[in-house]
Amino acid sequence: MIKPLPVEQFLEKAKTQPIIDVRSPGEYERGHIVGAVNIPLFENHERAEVGTRYKKVGKESAFLMGLDIVGPKLSGFVKKANKVAPNKEVLVHCWRGGMRSGSFATLLNSAGMKVSTMIGGYKAYRNYILDEFRKPLNIIVLGGKTGSGKTEVLYELEKQGEQILDLEGLANHKGSSFGMLGQAPQPMTEHFENMLYEKFSKLDTNRRIWVEDESRNIGCCNIPDGLWQQMRVANVAFIDVQKEIRIKRLVNEYAQFSFEELKTATDRILKRLGGQHHKAALEALAQGDFSIGTDIALTYYDKAYLHGLSKREPSKVKTFEINENNPIATAKRILEATN
Known part of the structure; x- marks a missing residue:
């Protein structure tokens, strides 16, 4: 039995059933539903060859070429699917919910599996999740200059019962020019959005959601427009x-990295720092004077952050003067003032 499902029902079933993504490895790497297993009908070069045949010769010729490629793989597909879904119930999708997922679902159904496909495929899923971020949300932004320890405060808020979205954690980047140091490689924006939705879908949208104040781009990852626009207001x-306090925090965090790594990050903000400040910062770092180097870098970052903050409606910004490095106390103080 093969049952086509709209995106929302497909994702509901995905809470208890495995997903097989039959797109090419390249498509999967660019972005996929979190938890989906890739069993590609075509490898990257095979998909390209079939596409070229379709454009140059026609649909029928491309279809026959696809059969020639896929034929020898059929038993392997069934074996892999049985490992993914030993209980014989599985979800399958491709890019547009067309021939690839339909063919794969038919094969698995013939092998005795109960298969559900996604109407519109991964393309429909992408449109669906981006629309979800446009729905009205009760967002509260946790702001603070570079080195304020916002992430630690964010997680203390979570421990005290609040809902959070850790955008930097999902992006594997801390936002500044130095933000990639010590981090795993960043996902592509498409998959960042998918991971963000996976976290977001578990939250109660009737309750408030805390996020850190971010630029539109976190490294190479872009915050979805629907969420970004709501964060700004x-x-x-x-x-x-x-x-x-911020200097000490940043020194503890970044002094472990080599001079070359710190120099590369500092070079990226050369124009913003200005030649004189850039040179002084590098000299301080070369001499191991991380406090001075950090202080100089914050000259730019503080100015940039306050400029962004000034564009917000003043009545929506509540300031908390913090004179100790105590995320627990800071979170409690914020909650007392916002509950």
Whole structure:
């Protein structure tokens, strides 16, 4: 039995059933439903060859070419699917819910499996999740200059019962020019959005959701437009942490990296720092004076952050003066003032 399902029902079933993504490895790597297993009908070069045949010769010739490629793989597909779904119930999708997923579903159904496909395929899924971020949300932005320890405060808010979305954690990047140091490689934006939706889908949208104040881009990952627009007009809890505390925090975090890594990150903000400040920062780092180097870098970052904050509606920004490095106390104080 093969049952085509709209995206929402498909995702509901995905809570208890495995997903097989039959797109090519390249398509899967660019972005996929979190948890989906890739069993590609065509490898990257095979998909390209079939596509070229379709354009140059026609649909029938491309179809026959596809059969020649896929034929020897059929038993392997069934064996792999049985490992993915030993209980014989599985979800299958391709890019547009067309021939690839239909053919794969028919094969598995013939092998005794109960298969559900996604109407519109992965393309419909992408449209669906991006629309979900456009729905009205109760967002509260946790603001603070670089080195304020916003991520630690964010997780303390979660421990105290609040809902959060850790955008930087999903992007494997801490936002600044130095934000990639010590991080795993970043996902492509498409998959970042998919991972973000996977977290978002588990939240209660009737309750407030806390996020850190971010630029539109976190490294190479872009925040979905629907969420970004809501973040820009949301209420902000701005923790104004003393500069000395922030410098100490940043030194503890980044002094472990080599001079070359720190130089490369500093070079990326050369134009923003200005030649004189850039040179002074590198000299300080070369001498192991991380506090001075950090202080100089914050000259730019603080100015940039306050410029962004100034574009928000003043009545929506509540400032908390923070003179200690205590995320637990900071989170409690914010909650007392916002509940």
